[in-house]
Amino acid sequence: MTGPPLKVMQWVNTEDCALMTSIPTGAYVKVIGSLLYYSGQRSLLAKDIRHIKDLNEITSHMLEVVQAQMQLSGKVFDVNMNTPAASLSGRLRGGHPEGMLPNGLSTTQGQVLQVIRRFSVHEHGISLCDLKSQLDSLMTMDIRTSLAVLLNEGHVFCTIDEHHFKSAVQ
Known part of the structure; x- marks a missing residue:
């Protein structure tokens, strides 16, 4: 729901197959891995796939996506969507905190x-x-x-x- 569909691959040993539990179709999962780009296609090499049972994890993920988008756009807000005074006082002429670029990177x-x-x-x-x-x-x-x-x-x-x-x- 927070990005386009992505092909996920996971390499497992025959011993690991017996240990893997089946996840029902349509269930929410959390995938941890490395994003790869090969032959013009993006895919994810999964290191871990875990069934999500607590739906609060989905809500938390959506909030993380919003936060990441705000960081990438260079906008800083408090919980009420106001620009915090503390972030304004620590800024340079360029409008970014000292030692930081507009995208939040050093x-x-x-x-x-x-x-x-x-x-x-x-x-x-x-x-x-x-x-x-x-x-x-x-x-x-x-x-x-x-x-x-x-x-x-x-x-x-x-x-x-x-x-x-x-x-x-x-």
Whole structure:
């Protein structure tokens, strides 16, 4: 309900098949995995699929989607949809909190995302090695940390393996 249909794949061993419980058709599930892009198709490589029994999890997910959209659009609101005074006082001339870009990313994360976007025109995106050479002024650990944040927040996704990346939004 919060995104377009997505093909999900899960690789299991024969021993794991016996342990898997069947989930009824039409039931809500929570899938945790890696977003992949291959041959022009997005798919999800599932690491865990869990049946949702408490419908509060669905409500919570919808709220997380709204929050993520607000972060991506750069809007900050309190619970009453007012701009909080605290967020205004800590802003610079540019209108963002110090050290943060309009999309809520740090400067380093923004640099990593910018390079990945530039290389997203290529079929497989950019490799980690090429990313490091493009950002030679940054430490490898900072690049890896930024990648983890960008992957977790859905700004980038893996393509042919865990070391090739593309931007989710051009």
